[in-house]
Amino acid sequence: MASVPAFAPRRDEPVFARLAIIGIGLIGSSIARAAKELNLAGTIVLADRDAAVRQRARELDLGHAIAETAAEAAVDADHVILCVPVGACGEVAAEIASELKSGAILSDVGSVKGSVVDAVSPHLPEGVSFVPAHPVAGTENSGPDAGFPSLFLNRWCILTPPEGTDPSAIAKTRQFWEGMGALVEVMSAQHHDLVLAVTSHLPHLIAYNIVGTAEDLEAVTQSEVIKFSAGGFRDFTRIAASDPTMWRDVFLHNKEAVLEMLGRFNEDLALLTRAIRYGDGETLHKHFTRTRAIRRGIVALGQEKPETEKLRKD
Amino acid sequence: MASVPAFAPRRDEPVFARLAIIGIGLIGSSIARAAKELNLAGTIVLADRDAAVRQRARELDLGHAIAETAAEAAVDADHVILCVPVGACGEVAAEIASELKSGAILSDVGSVKGSVVDAVSPHLPEGVSFVPAHPVAGTENSGPDAGFPSLFLNRWCILTPPEGTDPSAIAKTRQFWEGMGALVEVMSAQHHDLVLAVTSHLPHLIAYNIVGTAEDLEAVTQSEVIKFSAGGFRDFTRIAASDPTMWRDVFLHNKEAVLEMLGRFNEDLALLTRAIRYGDGETLHKHFTRTRAIRRGIVALGQEKPETEKLRKD
Numbered sequence: 001m002a003s004v005p006a007f008a009p010r011r012d013e014p015v016f017a018r019l020a021i022i023g024i025g026l027i028g029s030s031i032a033r034a035a036k037e038l039n040l041a042g043t044i045v046l047a048d049r050d051a052a053v054r055q056r057a058r059e060l061d062l063g064h065a066i067a068e069t070a071a072e073a074a075v076d077a078d079h080v081i082l083c084v085p086v087g088a089c090g091e092v093a094a095e096i097a098s099e100l101k102s103g104a105i106l107s108d109v110g111s112v113k114g115s116v117v118d119a120v121s122p123h124l125p126e127g128v129s130f131v132p133a134h135p136v137a138g139t140e141n142s143g144p145d146a147g148f149p150s151l152f153l154n155r156w157c158i159l160t161p162p163e164g165t166d167p168s169a170i171a172k173t174r175q176f177w178e179g180m181g182a183l184v185e186v187m188s189a190q191h192h193d194l195v196l197a198v199t200s201h202l203p204h205l206i207a208y209n210i211v212g213t214a215e216d217l218e219a220v221t222q223s224e225v226i227k228f229s230a231g232g233f234r235d236f237t238r239i240a241a242s243d244p245t246m247w248r249d250v251f252l253h254n255k256e257a258v259l260e261m262l263g264r265f266n267e268d269l270a271l272l273t274r275a276i277r278y279g280d281g282e283t284l285h286k287h288f289t290r291t292r293a294i295r296r297g298i299v300a301l302g303q304e305k306p307e308t309e310k311l312r313k314d
Numbered sequence: 315m316a317s318v319p320a321f322a323p324r325r326d327e328p329v330f331a332r333l334a335i336i337g338i339g340l341i342g343s344s345i346a347r348a349a350k351e352l353n354l355a356g357t358i359v360l361a362d363r364d365a366a367v368r369q370r371a372r373e374l375d376l377g378h379a380i381a382e383t384a385a386e387a388a389v390d391a392d393h394v395i396l397c398v399p400v401g402a403c404g405e406v407a408a409e410i411a412s413e414l415k416s417g418a419i420l421s422d423v424g425s426v427k428g429s430v431v432d433a434v435s436p437h438l439p440e441g442v443s444f445v446p447a448h449p450v451a452g453t454e455n456s457g458p459d460a461g462f463p464s465l466f467l468n469r470w471c472i473l474t475p476p477e478g479t480d481p482s483a484i485a486k487t488r489q490f491w492e493g494m495g496a497l498v499e500v501m502s503a504q505h506h507d508l509v510l511a512v513t514s515h516l517p518h519l520i521a522y523n524i525v526g527t528a529e530d531l532e533a534v535t536q537s538e539v540i541k542f543s544a545g546g547f548r549d550f551t552r553i554a555a556s557d558p559t560m561w562r563d564v565f566l567h568n569k570e571a572v573l574e575m576l577g578r579f580n581e582d583l584a585l586l587t588r589a590i591r592y593g594d595g596e597t598l599h600k601h602f603t604r605t606r607a608i609r610r611g612i613v614a615l616g617q618e619k620p621e622t623e624k625l626r627k628d
Contacts, residue, residue, distance in 0.1 A: 111545075136544045140609065156542055185541075195538050198528050200545025206520055207546070209586055211605040213512070213579045220509050226611040227499075228470055230450045231425070231514025232521070234612055235549040241609035244602035251590045251598055262587055265527045266580075272523055273576055276565045284565055288558035291525040295454065295555035297540040298548055 007150040008181040011039045015176045020077035022070045022092055024048040024057045025243070026138060027109045028083030029147030032062040034180040037149045047073035048144075056144045074099040079176065081133075082108035082120075087249035090119030102127035105169045109135055111196060111246070113160040113189035115253035121162065129169035134158045134192065135182060136200070140241040153181035154302070160189040197257035201250055202265060205258065207239035208247070321464040322495040324352050329490045331356045334391035336384045336406055338362040338371045339557070340452060341423045342397030343461030346376040348494040351463045361387035362458075370458045388413040393490065395447075396422035396434075401563035404433025416441035419483045423449055425510060425560070427474040427503035429567035435476065443483035448472045448506065449496060450514070454555040467495035468616075474503040511571035515564055516579060519572065521553035522561070 019041035021028045028046065035041045044063030047070045048054050054066050067073035074080050074096040082089050089108050100106065106128055110116045113132050124130050137155035139146065157177040161170050174184045187195075214225045214233065229237065251258055275283040333355035335342045342360065349355045358377030361384045362368050368380050381387035388394050388410035396403050403422050414420065420442055424430045427446050438444050451469035453460060471491040475484050488498045501509075528539045528547065543551065565572055589597040 136542050138545075155544055158542070191533075195534050195542055196545060198531060198534055199539055199542045199547040202527075203524060203546035203550055205586060205590075206524060206583075208602055208605050209583045210517060210520060210579060211608055212601055213516075213575070213582045215604065215608060216578070216582075217512060219505075220512055222608065222611070224509050225513055226608060226615055228450050228472070228509055228513045229612050230469055231452075231510060232517035232553050233513040235553060236517055237605075237609040237612055239546050239549060240602075240605040242602075244599050244606075247602050248595050248598040252593055252595055255590055255593070258590060259587070261527070262583075262590075264530070265524060266583075268527045268530075269520075269523045269576075269580075272519060273573070276519075276569055276572060276576075279566055279569070281562050281566050284562040285558050287526055288522055288554075288556075288561050290529065291522050291551070291554040292558075294525055294529060294536065294540060295551040297536070298543050298551055301540055 006037055007153055008034075008038055008179070010037070011179060013039075014042045015040050015172060015179055016078040017042045018077045018079075019044045019063075020067075020073040020080040021046045021063065021083055022048075022073060022080065022096070023083035024053050024062065024144045025083060026142050026146040026151075027135065028081070029057070029060070029062055029144040030149065030151040031081060031083065031109075031147075031180070032057075033147055033149035034152065035176075036063060038179055040176055040179045041079070045073045045077065053144055060144055062144065069095075071096050071099045074104075076101055077104060079105050079107065079172070082106070082110075084108075085246050085249040086110040086112045086116055086253045089116045090123070093120040093123040097123045097125055100125050100128045104128050105173060106130045107133050107173055109133055111200065111250050112254040113158075113192045117160070117162055117189050129166045130162065131165060131169050131173040132160045132189065133173060133177065134160070134196070135177070136196075137182075138242070140238050142243040142246075150181065152177065155182055157182040157184050158192055159184060159186045160192050161186065162189070193254050193257045197254055197261045201254055201258050202261045204239055204242060204247055205251065205262070206265070207236040210236050211240040320351060321467055322348075322352055322493070325354060325493060327353075328356045329354050329486060329493055330392040332391045332393075333358045333377075334381075334387040334394040335360045335377065335397055336362075336387060336394065336410070337397035337402075338367050338376065338458045339397060340456050340460040340465075341449065342395070343371070343374070343376055343458040344463065344465040345395060345397065345423075345461075345494070346371075347461055347463035348466065349490075350377060352493055354490055354493045355393070359387045359391065367458055374458055376458065383409075385410050385413045388418075390415055391418060393419050393421065393486070396420070396424075398422075399560050399563040400424040400426045400430055400567045403430045404437070407434040407437040411437045411439055414439050414442045418442050419487060420444045421447050421487055423447055425514065425564045426568040427472075427506045431474070431476055431503050443480045444476065445479060445483050445487040446474045446503065447487060447491065448474070448510070449491070450510075451496075452556070454552050456557040456560075464495065466491065469496055471496040471498050472506055473498060473500045474506050475500065476503070507568050507571045511568055511575045515568055515572050516575045518553055518556060518561055519565065519576070520579070521550040524550050525554040 045065045046063045047067040135157040359379045360377045361381040449471040
C-alpha cells in the first residue's frame, strides 16, 4: 500500500497504540485498511468468530495480527471497535469485558444506538469508556473483501456517548474517525435512532419491500423487471442487496422509531393513492414539486453529485 | 461537436430526411443532440410551446431550425416525436394532424403507452403510422440544458405499435433508436404499462412519498435529513427530484396498473411491519435474503455497476 498515494493525510503519531477490531466485514475491514494506511494505530489486531473470515483476513494482510477470539484481540487494546451486527454487541461486550484494560475506549459501528448502549453498558468494567459510533457509510457488498480504506471519507460518523462519558475518550474517538476522513457529529442515542429511522432504516425497509413485491408478480417476469429497471427500480435493488443479518437486527432493535416512521409513511401514501384514484392531479403535482427542495439541499452539501455528471463519466 | 468523438457510429445516410421534435425538455433535447451528432436525420426541426425554451434551444444550437408551433414543425416531416408530458400527447396530435404528410411516422416518448395510444389514435390521418416509443432513460434534471446525446446509449427503448401498424414504420423507428445506441424491444401497450408500473412508476411514487414524509417530521430537522442521507435516503431524493408535471401525468394515465401494484406493495409491507412489531427476525432475514437475487441479475446484465466500483472512482 505504501506506493499508493493516501486519500487522507497520514499521521506521524498514531491516535491509539493498539486497536482491536471485532468483526471483519465491510466496515471492520475498511477500518483496518484505513487505520493501517494512515497510521491511526500502532498495532491493529482483528478477530472474527468465523474461521474462514479470519483466514481471508490473513490473506488480505489486514491489520498486523488476527486473533482467534474477540477476548484475545481485546487484551491490552486502547480502542476496541465492535463491528458486528447490532444484536451481537451485548454478547461480544460480555465476552471481552474481563480483558479490557483500564483507560480503554470501547466503541461500535452499529446502525442503531439506543439498544446497543442498553446491551453493552451492563458489561462495561470500571475505568473503561464506551463511545458508540455510527459511520453513515456502506455499500451493497459484505465481507472482508468488500472493504476499502476510503469508505468513510467525507461521510458522517455519529457518536452517541452516554451522559457522563469521559470527554477525553470522546475526543480521542472523534480524532480517530476524523483521521479516516469522516465528518463527526455528536448526539444522543435516542435522537440518532429517530434520525436514522427516516434517513436509512425506513428507506431500506421500503426498498426490500418493493423488490419483494416485484419478484412475486405473475404478469411481469423477473427478467423483464431486471431489463427495465433503469426507470427507478434499479436504485431500490442496490439498497435491497444489503446484508440481511445486519438489517434484520436494525429493524428488531430500532422497532419503535421504525414503526413510528412507517405509520407516517403509510398515512402519506394513502393520500397519494387517493389522489391517483380520484384523478387529483393538483395534489400530486404539489407534492412532487416540494420534494425537489431536499434533493437540492443534498447536492448543495456535496453529499452527492447531480446524476448527469455521473452519467457523463460512464 | 464535430471535434468530439461520437459515442456511437455516425451514419453515412440519415434514417429520416426530416425529423420534427415537439417539446424541448430533457428527452427532446437529447434526441436532437444525438440525431444531429450521429446524422440520424437530414434536417431536425424542434418546437416548444414555451417561447423561453425555444429561445434557449436556439442558443444551444439544437437541431437545424426552431419552429414557432408544433404544426409548423410537423410540416413535411418524415418522423414526428412528441416529447411532451403524457397528458398533452392527444392535444398536440390534434394540433399537428392536418400537417402530417402521407407516409409520415408519428411517435412519442411517454412513460405510459395505453392512454397515449387512446388519445393519439383518433387524430391519426390516413397514411400516417403511429409507433409509440418509451426510452427507459432519464436523469433528475429537466429542460433543454439537461439533455445530452448519449442519454439513450445502452438503455432500453420500448416500442408499442398498435395492432396492424405498418411493419416498415416499426422497422424505421427501431433503426432510429438503435442509431442512438438504444436497445429496442417491442411489446403491447398494455403489457408495457404493467411492467413499467412496477419498475418505474411505483418506485417513483414511493420515493416521492418517503421524501415528503421526511420533510414533515418535527423531531428531525430537514438539515439532519440532508446531512445523514447517505444511509439510503439519498437515492430516493434523486428519484423524487424528477419532473413533477411528467410524473403527475404518469400516475393519472396509468392509474389502474399503479393502483394494482400499490395494493400488492401495501400487503407485503403489512407483513414486514408485523414481523418488526412482533420481533419475527426469521421472516425479516428470509425476505432480505431473497431480494439479493434480482440485484445480481441487474449487475450481471450490465445495466448497473456494483456500487464499490463507483465509489472507488470518486
